[in-house]
Amino acid sequence: MNTLTEHVNIVAEHIHAQRSNTQQLVVAIAGAPGSGKSTIAGEVARRLNQQKCPTIVVPMDGFHLDNTVLDALGLTPVKGAPNTFDILGLIRLIKSLRDEVGVYFPRFDRSRDLSLAGAIAVTPGHAVVIVEGNYLMYDAPLWRDLALLWDVTVRVDVPLPELRARLIQRWLSLNYSRTVATRRAESNDIPNAHDVIARALPCDVLLSGHRQD
Numbered sequence: 001m002n003t004l005t006e007h008v009n010i011v012a013e014h015i016h017a018q019r020s021n022t023q024q025l026v027v028a029i030a031g032a033p034g035s036g037k038s039t040i041a042g043e044v045a046r047r048l049n050q051q052k053c054p055t056i057v058v059p060m061d062g063f064h065l066d067n068t069v070l071d072a073l074g075l076t077p078v079k080g081a082p083n084t085f086d087i088l089g090l091i092r093l094i095k096s097l098r099d100e101v102g103v104y105f106p107r108f109d110r111s112r113d114l115s116l117a118g119a120i121a122v123t124p125g126h127a128v129v130i131v132e133g134n135y136l137m138y139d140a141p142l143w144r145d146l147a148l149l150w151d152v153t154v155r156v157d158v159p160l161p162e163l164r165a166r167l168i169q170r171w172l173s174l175n176y177s178r179t180v181a182t183r184r185a186e187s188n189d190i191p192n193a194h195d196v197i198a199r200a201l202p203c204d205v206l207l208s209g210h211r212q213d
Helices: 003-019 038-052 068-072 089-101 144-146 160-172 178-199
Strands: 025-031 055-059 103-109 114-122 128-133 154-155 205-208
Touching: 003 025, 003 103, 003 154, 003 205, 025 038, 025 160, 038 055, 038 154, 055 103, 055 114, 055 178, 128 205, 160 178
Parallel strands: 025 128, 025 154, 055 128, 154 205
Antiparallel strands: 103 114
């Protein structure tokens, strides 16, 4: 298992190798819940910005359907599953990046459990756009169409026992008891992790988890 720094080096070097001075590069970093993809995406963006390569991160979580919509559809208990995201909206905005105009993406506010429209501004000045999320390289209808839009694809692969421990710890960090934290992880997060792994599409770069430096 590599360190976070080693993984950042691998991804940053691959992005530089694929860059063109005339075209914005759109990168997908995919992985199961708890795999560390958000951390890697943020650190890669920080590295590239330090190297004078303007980069921004767009989390897929901003495309969560609103809770009122999920309630109406009966999907609230499985929030985070593929059918609880606005996949058509995500595809539309990713395609809009090719129009070389400013595009505004939503951002998910975990403290309020809702998405904020127009919260992330991606401009033509961004040489690299990193999109991170569970289902960016996911073998299912519509999601396969999304997979065709990336210039570079990265998957963070973590064994299920480690994912389980991380997902329980995520709920423990919010001051839930171990019993409640385990129930929450096993009722939704862990089944979603199984699904992401089972339907994973091949990626350009495969990262086998990471340990802290």
